[in-house]
Amino acid sequence: MSIIKSKNLVHEYIRRDEEGNVESIQVALDHVNLNVEPGQFISILGHNGSGKSTFAKHINALLTPSEGTLYVDGMNTSDDEFTFAVRQTAGMVFQNPDNQIIASVVDEDVAFGPENIGVPTEEIVKRVDKSLKMVGMQKYKSHSPNKLSGGQKQRVAIAGVMAMEPKCIILDEPTAMLDPDGRKDVLQAVHTLNKEKGITVILITHYMEEVVDSDYVFVMEKGKVFMEGTPREIFKDVELLKEHSLDVPQVTLLAHELRKSGLPLPECILTREELVENILKLEKTQAASHTVSRAAGDKASEKASNNELILDHVSYKYSPGTAYEVTALDDVSLSIKEGEFIGVIGHTGSGKSTLVQHLNGLIKATEGHIYYRGQDIYDKDYDIKELRTQVGMVFQYPEHQLFETTVFKDVQFGPKNQGLDEKEQIKRAYEALGLVGLPEEFYLASPFELSGGQKRRAAIAGVIAMKPNVIILDEPTAGLDPKGRDDILGMIAEMHKKRGDTVILVSHSMEDVANYVDRIIVMDAGKPAFDGAPKEVFAHYKELEKMGLAAPQVTYVMNDLKAAGLDVRTDATTVDEAKEEILCYVK
Amino acid sequence: MVKGLRSIVILLIIAGLFNLFLTPGRTIISFWIFTVSDVGLKNAVLMTSRMVLLIIGTSVMTLTTTPNQLTDGMEKSLGFMKKFNVPVHEISMMMSIALRFIPILIEETDKIMKAQMARGADFESGGLIKKAKNMVPLLVPLFVSAFRRANDLSFAMEARCYNGGEGRTKMRPLQYSSLDQRAYICIAIYLIVFYSAKVIL
Numbered sequence: 001m002s003i004i005k006s007k008n009l010v011h012e013y014i015r016r017d018e019e020g021n022v023e024s025i026q027v028a029l030d031h032v033n034l035n036v037e038p039g040q041f042i043s044i045l046g047h048n049g050s051g052k053s054t055f056a057k058h059i060n061a062l063l064t065p066s067e068g069t070l071y072v073d074g075m076n077t078s079d080d081e082f083t084f085a086v087r088q089t090a091g092m093v094f095q096n097p098d099n100q101i102i103a104s105v106v107d108e109d110v111a112f113g114p115e116n117i118g119v120p121t122e123e124i125v126k127r128v129d130k131s132l133k134m135v136g137m138q139k140y141k142s143h144s145p146n147k148l149s150g151g152q153k154q155r156v157a158i159a160g161v162m163a164m165e166p167k168c169i170i171l172d173e174p175t176a177m178l179d180p181d182g183r184k185d186v187l188q189a190v191h192t193l194n195k196e197k198g199i200t201v202i203l204i205t206h207y208m209e210e211v212v213d214s215d216y217v218f219v220m221e222k223g224k225v226f227m228e229g230t231p232r233e234i235f236k237d238v239e240l241l242k243e244h245s246l247d248v249p250q251v252t253l254l255a256h257e258l259r260k261s262g263l264p265l266p267e268c269i270l271t272r273e274e275l276v277e278n279i280l281k282l283e284k285t286q287a288a289s290h291t292v293s294r295a296a297g298d299k300a301s302e303k304a305s306n307n308e309l310i311l312d313h314v315s316y317k318y319s320p321g322t323a324y325e326v327t328a329l330d331d332v333s334l335s336i337k338e339g340e341f342i343g344v345i346g347h348t349g350s351g352k353s354t355l356v357q358h359l360n361g362l363i364k365a366t367e368g369h370i371y372y373r374g375q376d377i378y379d380k381d382y383d384i385k386e387l388r389t390q391v392g393m394v395f396q397y398p399e400h401q402l403f404e405t406t407v408f409k410d411v412q413f414g415p416k417n418q419g420l421d422e423k424e425q426i427k428r429a430y431e432a433l434g435l436v437g438l439p440e441e442f443y444l445a446s447p448f449e450l451s452g453g454q455k456r457r458a459a460i461a462g463v464i465a466m467k468p469n470v471i472i473l474d475e476p477t478a479g480l481d482p483k484g485r486d487d488i489l490g491m492i493a494e495m496h497k498k499r500g501d502t503v504i505l506v507s508h509s510m511e512d513v514a515n516y517v518d519r520i521i522v523m524d525a526g527k528p529a530f531d532g533a534p535k536e537v538f539a540h541y542k543e544l545e546k547m548g549l550a551a552p553q554v555t556y557v558m559n560d561l562k563a564a565g566l567d568v569r570t571d572a573t574t575v576d577e578a579k580e581e582i583l584c585y586v587k
Numbered sequence: 588m589v590k591g592l593r594s595i596v597i598l599l600i601i602a603g604l605f606n607l608f609l610t611p612g613r614t615i616i617s618f619w620i621f622t623v624s625d626v627g628l629k630n631a632v633l634m635t636s637r638m639v640l641l642i643i644g645t646s647v648m649t650l651t652t653t654p655n656q657l658t659d660g661m662e663k664s665l666g667f668m669k670k671f672n673v674p675v676h677e678i679s680m681m682m683s684i685a686l687r688f689i690p691i692l693i694e695e696t697d698k699i700m701k702a703q704m705a706r707g708a709d710f711e712s713g714g715l716i717k718k719a720k721n722m723v724p725l726l727v728p729l730f731v732s733a734f735r736r737a738n739d740l741s742f743a744m745e746a747r748c749y750n751g752g753e754g755r756t757k758m759r760p761l762q763y764s765s766l767d768q769r770a771y772i773c774i775a776i777y778l779i780v781f782y783s784a785k786v787i788l
Contacts (some may be wrong), residue, residue, distance in 0.1 A: 060746050084748050090747040098735045098741035104654045104687045111758035113747040126760040146690045160747065364702050385707060393705040400695075401702040403727035413724065417707030448731065462706060 001074065003200050004059060004090070005167055008394035011054055011223075017338020030223035031068065036202065036216075038167065041194045043211040043231075045246065046220035047454055047481040052204045055220070056172045059202065066213075073167060079513040081381035088117060092160030095173040097153035101145045106137065113164040131159040134197070135189040149348060163191065164408065168200035170194065175207065176479050179348045179508045181548045183210075190235050200505050206481040208235075208247045212270050216288070219246070236268040247482035250553040250575055257579045263586065272553065276560040282460040282586040306373075308470060308502050309336040309359055309391075309420050314368035316354055316526075321423035328354040329365070330526035336470075336504070337565040341496050343513035343534075344506045346523030347548040352506050353396075354471045354524060360391035389418050394470030396475040398459035402447035407438070407458045409482065412448050414466040433458070435495050449556045459490070464495070469500040471495075477512060489516060511552045513537070514573040524550070535571040552577040595642060599635050606631040632727050654686035656759075676752030684740070694734065699728050 011029040013580070014022055028051045036042050046052045057063040058070050061077045073089045075082040091113070094100045103109035107128050114124045136154040145153055154174050162171055171190065177181040189212060195197045206222070211217055217234045219227035221244060227234055235241070238248050238256040248256070255269035255278075263282060269275045316329040328351045336342060348351040357363040358370060361377055362385045370377050377387055380529065395401065406411035411429040420428070433443060436457040441452060448456055461470065473492065477485040493516045496503045507513050513520060513534070520537045522530040524547045530537045537541040541551035541559065550574075557576060558570045568585055572578040610631075612624030652660075664680040669675050700710065703724045710721055 055685075057742070062742055064747060084750065086749045087746060092743075094743055094746075096736075096739055098691055099739035102684065102687065102740070102744060104683070106740065108655050109652065110746075112749075115755050115757055116750065118756050121756060121758060121760055124756065125788065145687075164747065357701070360705060362704060378671065385709075388705055389707060393701045393702075395698065395705070398702065399723075400651075400728055400732055401699055403724045403731075414706040418710070465705065530756040572770045578631075 001038075002035045002071075003038045003073050004034070004202075005071045006032050006034045006055075006058075006068065006190060007070075009055070009058065009065050010067035011051075011058065011063060011449060012066045016076065029058075029065075032223070032225055033150075034144045034218060034225060034440050036168075036200060038200050039194075039198050040216060041191070041201045041214045042203065043214040044202065044220060044236075045208070045211060045217060045458060047245065047483050048205055049221040052220050053172050054171050054223075055090065056202070056204050059086075059090050059168075060092040062092075073527060077302040083245045084117065087391050088164055089166055090168040091166040091169055093154065093157050093166055093169065093171045095176050097150050097177065098145075099545065100157050101153060102158075104144055104146075106143050106145060106148075107141045109156060109165050113160055114263045121584060127163045127165070127168065128159075131162040134162055134193060135159045136185075147181055148338045150178045151185045154178065154182065154186045157188055158186070158193075162199075166199070166438055168202065170202045171193055173206070174203075175210065178533060179548075180550060181347055183207075184255060189302060198367070206247070208252075210484075212249060219244075224397060225385055231270060232268050235270060247485035251557060254554055254557065254575050254578055257348075261579065261583055263583070272560060275557055276564060279561060279586060280564050280566065291303055306338050307315045307335045307371075308338045308340075308373065310334070310371040312369045312371065313359070314365045314370060315349075316358065316363060317366050319546050320366055327526055329358070331368070333523070333530060334431055334527070334528060334531070336502060337498055338469075338502055340519055341503050341517045342502075342504045343492075343517035343520045344504060344523060345508060345510060345549060347508055350523040350547075351472055351526040352523040354526075356393070356443045356474060356504060356506055358392050359470070359472060360388045362388075362393070386492065389414075389466045390468055391470040392463040392466055394460050394463045394471065394473045394476060396478055398463075398476075399447075399452070399455035401462070402455060402459055407447050407450070408433070408443045410458065411461045411465050414462055415496065418466060427464045429461075430468065432461040433493075435464055435498070437491055445527045449485075453480060455479070456484075458486060460488075460491075468501070470504065472506070474506045475508070476505065477507070477509070485512065492516070508537070508549070510544075510550060514552050522547070540573060569575060601640055602638065603631045603635045624748060655683050658683040658686075659757070659759075659761055681753075681770050686732075688736065691736075692729070695732055696725065698731075699725055 009029050010027070013028055014027045015024045015026070019025045025232070030051075034053060042051045044055065054063065056075060059072060061072075061083045064078050069075045072086045075086055077086050078081075099111050099120075102112050107383045109239040111124050114127055119127065122217065126584075129138065132141060135158050137152065137155050137159060140148060140156075145156060148156065149175070158169070158171075158174075169190075171215050174190075175186055178186065190201055191204065191213065194201045203279060205211065205216065211234075212231050213399075214231060217227075217229060217231055219234065226244075227237075227240070234250060238253065241248050251268070251272050255265055255275050259265045259267075265278050269278065285314065285323060285400065311332055311334045313325070314329055314332045317330055318324070326475055329542065344352045344356060349374050352573060358365055362510060364378065370391065373381060376393065376567060377384065380444060402410050404413065408429055409433055412425045415425040415428045417513050438454060438457045442458075447455060460473070460476070476492065478486055480488060486495040489512055505513060505517060517534065519532065520534050521528050522537060522544065529543070529547065530540055536553045539553040541555050544551055554572055554575055554577075555570070558568055558581065561568050561569050561582070566585055568581050572581050591693045600704075607623055607627050607630075607717055608621050610627035612626030615621050615628065647691070658679040662675055665675050672774055704710070708721065708724050710718075710725070713721065
């Protein structure tokens with residue numbers, strides 16, 4: 001018997017005006033038919049607004065169908081009688097790790113579920129221990145959740161669900177707000193639960209790499225299931241996925257591109273090993289004949305431009321002199337040239353955010369000096385407010401800083417603080433909104449009515465409007481789906497091209513950064529570990545891995561090929577480069 | 588000495604010295620421009636020991652008791668008020684959630700403040716009205732975020748079968764033990780000694 005069965009499931013969000021008349025109906029789920037067998041690992045893919053989260057909330061009876069029926073372990077979720085039984089059978093983990101932890105101590109939080117369903121005391125203690133062990137968090141039993149990392153918090157949340165002994169666990173984008181390390185830990189925990197305890201897992205995500213290991217995949221769009229099958233069947237149709245702006249794992253994409261160029265590779269390759277094995281099976285062509293065109297690829301990036309920002313032996317300590325002293329930056333010396341496009345990479349806690357906040361004087365270094373265009377910003381008579389208009393900073397989740405009644409007014413906020421007159425404010429707001437590509441019909445809308453990606457654009461415009469010479473973006477793609485991510489990164493690159501300004505992009509995703517920047521600074525333990533062009537930095541992929549970072553998948557493929565005896569250059573960082581390089585050698 | 592205590596010690600010394608030298612009364616010792624009176628001496632000792640007790644008391648409580656234990660205790664000790672339709676469980680639940688989210692909201696405030704400062708906002712200068720007006724770019728996003736969190740949290744709680752206080756069990760139920768008995772006895776003795784000392788002295 002299937003554990004989850006939906007029949008023509010429809011859900012409508014109905015918006016009513018003040019008198020209770022229906023203003024608009026938004027169909028979030030449109031006749032969804034779906035079947036999940038016990039013990040399966042299921043993934044549901046789709047971008048934001050595709051209805052996947054709405055569907056997840058139905059399985060947990062947080063929402064009930066407008067039409068159609070949904071059975072969870074044979075129970076109809078529309079029946080109030082079963083509400084709590086359904087929630088016990090199908091536990092749910094949400095996206096934001098902070099907003100689902102109820103208690104101030106880890107074990108008390110895990111106990112929250114069993115307490116609610118009236119499990120006897122001794123049994124709760126046993127269950128809490130067992131669940132924390134399952135996710136590898138027993139060491140943190142009496143810690144405060146505030147002291148944990150995002151990945152650890154998510155594992156606590158999973159333990160909290162497991163303590164209710166469910167048959168099925170639904171994870172709604174559990175890794176969207178995590179760094180690569182945390183993401184790996186959470187996925188591993190989920191896979192262990194599935195394999196060892198036989199728990200049915202429903203993973204909702206927009207990261208394609210996470211889907212590869214699942215038994216069956218549903219792809220949703222506009223409230224409908226538009227593709228379903230095993231991961232292999234789904235990824236076979238790369239063109240269709242791309243058409244729907246869904247991401248494809250780099251390895252699969254590379255294989256697809258190679259096939260298109262005429263290499264006889266099998267359809268749909270999912271893992272690195274498969275790809276390498278298959279390429280090696282192909283005949284090698286006359287190897288040495290292609291060395292000619294190579295050197296041209298490295299365009300000399302030595303533009304004789306001025307130093308915009310110089311950091312001279314900068315150190316920063318949090319709460320210096322107390323028991324909580326933490327060294328966030330350790331004797332950093334860097335220079336940033338005018339017009340550069342720089343990526344700053346590092347895992348959480350590596351000091352990358354602290355570093356960039358120094359650049360516009362939001363944090364003052366405990367030691368060392370910072371020079372902006374030759375002037376020491378710590379000089380007594382240096383105008384730090386002026387610096388902040390020169391060095392613009394877009395924070396992580398910038399949409400959380402929107403506050404005005406209209407988007408336009410919000411964008412005007414910066415120029416207004418600069419003391420510009422009304423006319424100039426309006427001009428700048430127009431320009432900025434144009435640059436970020438926000439459609440004009442939203443200019444007078446409330447910023448809170450926009451979608452996630454649009455909000456982010458509006459917030460970025462708020463910084464651009466101040467016409468800074470340097471723009472720093474701290475994780476500008478965090479929490480966006482692949483389409484939103486590509487859009488925002490494309491927009492940033494476009495803007496850089498148009499304005500010729502200095503852009504500093506902080507990220508923990510190598511793949512995002514490799515495609516756009518000219519220079520990468522890798523931060524580790526408060527120090528720049530590597531600094532150079534993407535190709536130079538990724539050549540250290542083994543060291544990067546030790547720091548909890550990963551080079552782009554294609555870098556691994558190229559290195560694997562080289563290790564297997566194929567004399568390819570290993571410095572390809574994008575799918576296109578890798579394709580060209582491989583095509584030189586095999587046909 | 589722990590660094591965090593430094594400011595408190597300074598405060599204690601100042602309070603003690605002020606009381607010691609600046610309280611009028613019968614002079615005990617006097618040197619140079621300082622005079623110590625009997626009332627001053629008594630006040631200084633009382634004031635500093637009061638403050639020390641206050642600090643020790645709150646520290647001991649926060650270091651030994653988790654917020655959940657605290658609210659559990661409150662729920663139990665005020666349980667009799669349920670008879671008068673006071674939602675004791677709900678109130679204590681709200682308190683424990685509030686305690687859990689205070690550090691998160693502080694962090695968030697800091698983040699939004701920095702973000703607005705990067706856009707040239709000024710939270711320091713100006714008169715009272717201007718200052719209050721300048722807080723709008725901070726408060727609006729903070730409220731929006733707090734509501735969003737509340738919404739998320741309510742879903743998360745419901746998903747874990749939360750349904751009010753009825754039929755709930757506890758991982759660590761509060762049980763009256765010999766330790767509690769001793770604590771009560773200590774408090775009783777303390778109160779008696781305290782009041783008799785006050786009457787006698």
